[in-house]
Amino acid sequence: MPYNIAVAGKGGTGKTTVASLVIGELVEKELTPVLAVDADPNATLSEALNIDVPSTLGDILAESRDRENIPASMDKRRHIEFQISTALAENSGFDLMVMGRTEGPGCYCSVNDILRSYMDELMPNYEYAVLDNEAGMEHISRRTTRDIDLLLIVSDENPIGVRSAGRIHELVKDLEINVGSTYLVLNRARGDVHPRLQEEIDKLDLDLAGTIPDDKVLVDYNLEQRSLLDLPQDSQARKAVAEMMDELMA
Ligand SMILES: Nc1ncnc2c1ncn2[C@@H]1O[C@H](COP(=O)(O)OP(=O)(O)O)[C@@H](O)[C@H]1O
Numbered sequence: 477m478p479y480n481i482a483v484a485g486k487g488g489t490g491k492t493t494v495a496s497l498v499i500g501e502l503v504e505k506e507l508t509p510v511l512a513v514d515a516d517p518n519a520t521l522s523e524a525l526n527i528d529v530p531s532t533l534g535d536i537l538a539e540s541r542d543r544e545n546i547p548a549s550m551d552k553r554r555h556i557e558f559q560i561s562t563a564l565a566e567n568s569g570f571d572l573m574v575m576g577r578t579e580g581p582g583c584y585c586s587v588n589d590i591l592r593s594y595m596d597e598l599m600p601n602y603e604y605a606v607l608d609n610e611a612g613m614e615h616i617s618r619r620t621t622r623d624i625d626l627l628l629i630v631s632d633e634n635p636i637g638v639r640s641a642g643r644i645h646e647l648v649k650d651l652e653i654n655v656g657s658t659y660l661v662l663n664r665a666r667g668d669v670h671p672r673l674q675e676e677i678d679k680l681d682l683d684l685a686g687t688i689p690d691d692k693v694l695v696d697y698n699l700e701q702r703s704l705l706d707l708p709q710d711s712q713a714r715k716a717v718a719e720m721m722d723e724l725m726a
């Protein structure tokens with residue numbers, strides 16, 4: 477099974493950015509192949525990486541629920557498995573899968589079972605998996621019980637954000653997910669950790685994995701819709717994530 481890295485945190489704090497930079501770092505270090513999973517229903521990982529995704533799992537599941545969309549000659553399971561395989565966007569060093577909106581009215585049970593067993597077969601092909609989540613990862617636990625080796629909870633640089641990260645940590649503990657280790661990541665930092673912020677961090681049951689500076693180059697890349705994987709090696713955010721990963725995985 478791959479080493480699973482999941483990124484959680486309040487919306488807008490930088491989950492997708494951190495997930496992108498972590499993917500870039502793994503590819504850079506040739507810790508490949510990597511499976512990148514966009515598990516946020518409001519999926520933007522493909523945009524941050526500037527990758528065209530043929531279809532999302534949500535699209536496929538929705539379509540497959542409607543039996544009329546399945547060719548009569550093909551057995552349902554095989555058809556769905558084939559569709560899922562086409563949803564895997566292949567890139568150098570990593571594949572990207574976008575979950576999209578996989579929850580809806582009615583029971584998706586049989587289709588979800590097919591997806592689950594497909595994923596069980598797919599996962600061992602990868603060295604690492606990086607999951608860009610919605611805030612609290614509820615989506616993942618509903619889908620399947622999954623082990624996470626490393627959970628990064630991203631916060632912005634203020635006490636409200638840090639407390640919110642603490643609450644997400646508590647929520648995740650209540651889910652049926654086994655998490656190896658969990659860390660806080662301060663994103664868009666403008667210098668050293670402010671003493672007031674440090675006080676808030678100290679109240680949490682979470683260690684700080686690292687701080688990622690507010691990076692103007694990264695903002696420009698987003699604006700110009702360039703892939704964050706192409707950020708220059710001396711980009712501040714990229715350097716910070718490289719250092720953080722070195723320490724976490726040492
Ligand atoms: N370290 C950073 N430096 C500069 N801008 C950042 C940084 N991290 C995130 N951003 C900006 O913040 C916005 C939200 O980030 P994003 O990663 O999409 O958050 P989330 O996935 O948590 O909703 C993006 O527009 C991104 O450009």
Ligand SMILES: [Mg+2]
Nearest residue numbers: 491492516520
């Ligand atoms: Mg996001």
